Amino acid sequence: MGKTTYLGEFEELILTMVLILDDNAYGNSIVKAILEHQQRDVNLSAVHITLYRLEEKGYLESSMGGATNERGGRKKRYFRITNAGKALLQEMKDARLNLWKIAPQLNFSA
């Protein structure tokens, strides 16, 4: 990866959620997880679009499976994070920490 890729805030959130949900990451479960952990009601369509975009970029991979009755017998598309995705998340986390290190120490008690 010669070029550095940047992710948007929402993309990073989704990518992280897929990492967290591990084997159970699909459209609806991600929406619910975001609501649960961040108290943020995101739209299903936004999630889907972002998932496909991330898949296209190579940070996610998907597989079909797990048809249930509630879905009218339709299969789910499960997403898993790829190694590239994990590496990117790691890199982004490190970069942020580095930035925090050089930030002036704020004295909250003053």
Add this chain to the structure above:
Amino acid sequence: MTIPRPPRLFQRFFEWYCKDTLQETILGDLEEQFFEDLDSYGSWKAKRRFAWNVIRFFRPGIIRSIKKTQKFNTMDMFKNYVKVASRNLVRNRLYATIKISGLAIGIAACLLITLFVIEELNHDNYYPKADQIHRLINRYDDPVNSGKWTAHPPMVASMMEELFPEIEKAGRLIPYDWYFAGKNQVRRIDRIQNSYEEGFVYADQSLLEILSVPMVYGSIDNALSEPNSIVITRRKAEKYFPGEDPVGKTLILDEVEDRPWTIGGVIENFPTNSHLQPFNFFLTLAGEEFWEGEQTSWCCSNYNVYLMLQPRVDPGVLANKMKTLMTDYYVPYLEKRGDQDAENVAMYQGYELQAISDLYLKSGDIGDIIKTSDIKIVWLFGSIAIFVLLLAAINFINLSTAKSANRAKEVGLRKVVGSFRLHLIQQFLTESIIITFISVLLGIILAWGTLSLFNQIAGKSLVMPWLAWWFVPGLTALTLLVGLLSGLYPAIYLSAYSPLEVIRGRLSQGSKSSRLRGAMVVFQFTTSIILIVASIVVYRQMDFILNKELGYEKDHVLMIQGANTLGDKLESFQNELMNIPEVVSVSVSNYLPVSGTKRDQNAFWKDGRSKLDKGVGAQIWRVDKNYLETMGMKIVEGRDLDPSLVSDSSSMLINQKMAKDLGLDDPIGKKIQNWETWTVVGVVEDFHFNTIRYGIRPLAMVVGRFGDVVPIKIKTDEMQKTLASINEIWDEFMPHQPIRYNFMDDVYESMYADVARTGNVFTAFSILAIVVACMGLFGLSAFMVEQRSKEISIRKVLGASLNQIVNLLTTNFLWLILISLTIAIPIGWYLMMLWLEDFTYRIEMGWVTYLIAGAIVIIISFATVSFESIKAALINPASSLRSE
């Protein structure tokens, strides 16, 4: 209780727009969420959220891309269609030629006629305020008689303008031969040589303003406002004053030097679609009074009146209001004069307003001198053109379906590899549109090449409107329309083949629709026969007109025109002419029994009964002593007029019809009166002096000595020599005025130019129709022969004669022709009866007409069909059987 489902409509919508690859998972997610919402919020909110989600998904990335679905292979298939179509055309050259050339002929005919119809329909609509300009029409409508005419007394125009505020402006026109109106010898005052000119009219200054004629020189505000001013058109200005501004210059008419005409302005030539196009010289009516008191008298109606209405005035309402002018002024005048008609006029006569744009096509029932046409002609031309196009389209359909068997394998194979029926229909329509496109191109070239011929037939001067805004789009639309029209049936028919049947070879060769093809051939030939019958009838009627006993002899009569300028030298001129040995007699008169000469209608009564009886309308003609001899007219009772008798200045010759209408059983010596009293000295045999569409009307002759026309009866066929001698004498008398003459039989013939034109149109189109129909017949017979070539060969081998084989192949087609004949004859008979009803004197429609028409069609079609048949019958059987 039923379980709520996600809203169906939105689900459908989603399925419609969403990419196929994403559909299942997203829809699954949506439904899952729906049921969760159902548990937590209830059905109504769950549905709303589902709908809202569907709408939110309608965004790039989810929507199926238009490009990707269409990418399919349409363009490639289209290329394939074009390729296959062109291969087919090349392979079946004969049929392709027939289809294309037939259509090209049809399209050329259609195109020419469209040009004609457009010109006819756009007559007199170009004036800046055309919708406000109307012509004033008299209408008389009693229970027995009715009529419309355009001439009004002189003051009507100005009175209308004063009395009715709805009228903005009124202007008068005199378009007849009247005083200086009509034709004159013309010269510049500074030249001696005269030229003969036609197209003189009298007009008001206000008429120029009403029509907003564009000026080349001078001002439209005062071009005709001075007495003795004249306005000429650009083409005449260029003739008499090349390269200069002629305003203020002077013209002399007919050598009347004490009345010079001063040019007040030059106007643009009237366009060909104006009824004023024939007129080039506009003489002012300002200060004009043709006789004492003329301008203020109700006696004589000589003026056409044009009115410019205020905007948004309803002409119908205004016309009814105008009646007051008649009841308040005209009727009192008639009553004062003791006229019998006063009561009738008050009751039955009124005004009508005719929009100027209706003048050309809708003046059929209006008595008027202006050259007009008839909407019926437009319909006639238009419908014939459509029929010819239809015949050509039928060729296309017939040949396509007949040759369909050859395409069946292709259709079958295409279906096997996955073509839907719609694709095949598309393919065949593409083919037919390609063929139509080629035909349209050829048709345009053909129309262009024959335009001058068509102009001759139709009496027009049309040009190809290459640059008109409608030309390209119109032709494109025509291409698509004709392509679809003629391609649709074959396309549906061909695409219906079942692949299984075709590949098993179960398909009977093109026989399935032979009955329909037969019907179409019958339609083609019925149309052709009707057109042939029509042309024969029109030609026979024309022939009848030209050879009818007229009561005078029109052959070998030369008419020298413009002889009024001879003045006192007339008699010596006549005497000189009599010295030419070939000249039988020489007369002089303004009144001749052909059109373009003077007419004078008067009311006559038996002496003393003018206040008691209804008058008999009759012509009163002034003629000289040699008139009857020159015209070949016969006295049936009494004697000729004798100008040398002083008493004969009040003597009169009447025709038989007049004697009858006046109720004179023994007319000789009886006295009759108009405003003077006359003594009848002789009765002349009835002769036709109007077109023979109408019967002969009453006519009287009195002694006259002068006139415009010198008719000369010549006894020889050696015209050239005689003409030279006459010319020589004329030049001696009138060195500054070129001789102008015509022949009476030519003028007579020109009176029936419209009949001749109708005949030409029918002939031209019946030739086209029969050519197109025969082309189709030829194609079908060639196809039939091709199909049966093996059968023919076997028959030959078994000993069939040439005759038998030709019979076998032609009988079918001849049956179709016979059926067409039986259908066409009654229709043709009915239509031509309608046409002939216009003529008082007409031919009987005997069986000869139909015999000729039938014979023509049978011979032509037999020749067409037998050509291929004989060729097939002569072929060596071995050559077609060898391949087996």
